[in-house]
Amino acid sequence: MLLLTYYGHSAFALSDGKDKLLFDPFFSGNPLATTTADVVTCNYILVSHGHADHLGDAPAIAARTGAIVIGTPEILETCRAENGHGMNIGGSAKFSFGSVYMTRAIHSSGVPGLLSCGFVVNIAGKNVYFAGDTALFSDMELIGKRFRLDCALLPIGDNYTMGVEDAAYAVKLLQPKHVIPVHYNTWPVIAAEPERFKELVEKDTDSQVHILAPGDALDMDKL
Incomplete structure (x- = not known):
């Protein structure tokens, strides 16, 4: 079983029934958060x-739960995590659920010396790509070829990240089986039309787009 739960903006979780991975946990101050x-x-x-x-509530959640924080060394310093696993772009590591490969992302970082990144997570036999905040870049094609993605979570909100058209082109490069748009409609400055994204992607690729509302869960084994 692999359950994906979307919390709004770019926050989501993956659970294989044993381990639960939480991504970019922005809850406090998130107007779309349902928890x-x-x-x-x-x-x-x-x-x-x-x-x-x-970064959101990562420090507080890590302190409360004892969860292992996975990120760049600068992120671990920012979180002051007692349990942390530092990585850098192009590196991979194994964990109890599977593995994580850290990808590049073209975006500012919020912390001096920090590089923004994305992740390809192998869990429950599936490869899930979380692009993070990023512009479109040609190496996405290499990511798709390297990992044969089952699912990609891509920002579509424009202004700070890819917009709908660039994100749809990213799908052409990545060639995932399934796509979930994120990082849109949290505030007016990143307003976007996920239905338009779905239309563009499914017109020009074999990928299937799933538009999730905050609080929705998707059983990836049933796709």
């Missing part, structure tokens, strides 16, 4: 970069 940081449970927290809407 709160004090009730979320997890074994691992993956943080793509240091902006407040991505």
Whole structure:
């Protein structure tokens, strides 16, 4: 079983029934959040970069749960995590659930000296790519060829990240089986139309787009 739960903005969780991975846990101050940081449970927290809407509640959740924080060394310092696993772009590591490969992301970081990143997570026999906040870049094609992605979570909100058109082109490069748009409609400045994204992707690729509302869960074994 692999269950993906979307919490709004770019926050989501993956659970294989044994381990639960929490990504960019932005709850406090997130107008779309359907839950709160004090009730979320997890074994691992993956943080793509240091902006407040991505680092979010990671330090508090890690302190409460004892979860292992996975990110760059600068992120671990920012979180002051007692349990942490530092990585850098192009590196991979094995964990109890499977493995994590850290990818590049073209975006500012929020912390001096920090590089923004994305992750390809292998869990329950599936490869899930979380792009983080990023612009479109040609090496996405290499990511798709390297990992044969089952699912990609891509930002579509424009202004700070890819917009709908660039994200749709990213799908062409990545060639995932399934796509979930994130990082949109949290505030007016990143307003976007996920239905338009779905239309563009499914017109030009074989990928299937799943539009999730905050609080929705998707059983990836049933896709």
